[in-house]
Amino acid sequence: MERRTAEDRGTGTDGDTAAAPLPGRAAVVIVGGGVLGASVAFHLAEAGVRGVLLLERDTPAAGSSGKPVGGVRAQFSDPLNIRIGRRSLEAWRAFGERPGADIGFAQVGYLFLLGDATERALFEEGVAAQNALGVPSRIIGPAEAAALCPYLDPDSIVAAAHCPTDGYALPREAVAGYLRAAARHGAAIRTHCPVTAIDIRDGALDAVRTPHGTVRTTTVICCAGAWSAEVGAMAGVRLPVTPLRRQIAFTGPLDTPPPRIPFTLDFASTAYFHNDGAGGLLLGMSDPRQQPGFGREFSREWLAPFREAAGRRAPALATLPVSHGWAGLYETTPDHNALIGEAADVPRFLYATGFSGHGFLQAPAVGELIRDLYLGREPFLDIGPLAASRFDGPAGEGNAGHTGARPEAHII
Missing domain, CATH: 3.30.9.10 (D-Amino Acid Oxidase, subunit A, domain 2)
Structure with missing residues (x-):
């Protein structure tokens, strides 16, 4: 039998954490154990947030994060995506030092x-x-x-x-590296634990329900990839994400x-x-x-x-x-740009999804952005143009002009 360390078992990256009891309460519940959820968990826990709980319905990187080509680049047509890509590239190159894992980064251009x-x-x-x-x-x-x-x-x-300076890296290794580091900083990861309902009380988040128990919380962060529309609907939040096989x-x-x-x-x-x-x-x-x-x-x-x-x-x-x-599945939006923000009608329902094929390459910077949104810090980038509300109303569907990005920047 393969020997695993206690650290491995605690991260959910190698061991099966389905049997671990759920906490009755969490400060933050992250839905989705792909690269976006893992990055958010790491950045929050590293910043000192206590009570971070990540729920993954299968195993880490079992969805889209385990199937991409691993490309990382800053070659986009618009300043918003260029800045996200460049900041993420810096993080991917330094991943061996922070959070600390070999992700096989190859700077081939x-x-x-x-x-x-x-x-x-x-x-x-x-x-x-x-x-x-x-x-x-x-x-x-x-x-x-x-x-x-x-x-x-x-x-x-x-x-x-x-x-x-562009290149590619190994997505599964990146997810595992983020989750190990998140666990070292105190985050809890639970695998084989799908979210089945989100409770709202008096217009605010109250709890997340799973087959293994209910967790009281006032903050939910949706990083569910191609399944994000379903998770958003549980809280009454519209996230226009469509799955597409690649x-x-x-x-x-x-x-x-x-x-x-x-x-x-x-x-x-x-x-x-x-x-x-x-x-x-x-x-x-x-x-x-x-x-x-x-x-x-x-x-x-x-x-x-x-x-x-x-x-x-x-x-x-x-x-x-x-x-x-x-x-694997792309999580596409009508304008092929990401959804990053906080729901207008459900306070503290945050989301990072809809990356249309660029979730892996943008994950480090997005982890920072969600961390700062949660903590009320000034982010390195104005994420207002990426709010899901840009699609509200009949004029919103498919209008890439809200972000300043052109769809041709999103060919993979």
């Missing part, structure tokens, strides 16, 4: 492939905004892009956008090991690829035919449009075999 002058002009605007905020991205020519990624056919693009595949070890390449994305098709750490490549694409829903089964149907797109940009990838893959 991001490379966006641009197929025509319109795309180049769009990214030139984005690069200017990024540079103004200290992000060292730049537009490069086809030959330089091919030198960074030898799979690329340079004749198929007019330019590329490259940032050398899939990735792995080639397995290749006969000729791939060179170290950037996280490479074709802007027009959303096809992307990077090293998988095991002598092969990770392949992915946002399939435009995918319908919303909670299905998480892996299928190979999306590989046909991926191979078609790869054939245009990186022909050698179009025929690579696929050994296996997996599917």
Whole structure:
């Protein structure tokens, strides 16, 4: 039998904490044990908040956080997301020191492939905004892009956008690292403990109900990912989050090991690829035919449009075999930007969800933002544009103008 330390058992990352009794009262109940919930738990507990309780209905990272590609970047089109991405990148790079865990961070850079002058002009605007905020991205020519990624056919693009400080990390290790550190600071983590109801008394939060008992609390933080709409509804809060399946595949070890390449994305098709750490490549694409829903089964149907797109940009990838893959859920919003804030009608119901594929890369900064919102501190960023209330009323649906962000920044 594998030996586990008491610390491991206390975090819920390795041991089964379902049998641990629930406290009768908690200062804060966090719903969801993915990377956002774990980050929030760590940042609150580190700040000295006592009585932090995280409830996960399955095991940590069992939902979306266990299935992403792990990309981390600051290449976005708008200042709000650039600032969140840059601050999070700093935290991911320093994760070994704070909170203290090896997350396999690989600073390989991001490379966006641009197929025509319109795309180049769009990214030139984005690069200017990024540079103004200290992000060292730049537009490069086809030959330089091919030198960074030898799979690329340079004749198929007019330019590329490259940032050398971006990269990727290991999501499950990040969740485990945050939860271990949160537990060291006094937070309680309970797995296999779904929230079944949220009680409101006199217009305020009163308790959270689970199959294992009821916890009295005056603060709930929803970090439930694709299931956030359901959790919000328990408290009478509308969180416009829709689940959408996304899939990735792995080639397995290749006969000729791939060179170290950037996280490479074709802007027009959303096809992307990077090293998988095991002598092969990770392949992915946002399939435009995918319908919303909670299905998480892996299928190979999306590989046909991926191979078609790869054939245009990186022909050698179009025929690579696929050994296996997996599917996870995006938590999408109408404008593909996150929901971060406090419910207007239910005080102390906080939320961090709807990241539309960017929850992992933005998790460290969002943990700070929710911590400061809870404590009444001045945050590093005005999160007003990310409030769920931007979708209230008929004019709110799908209007990305509220955040200043453009949907093209959210292709993965």
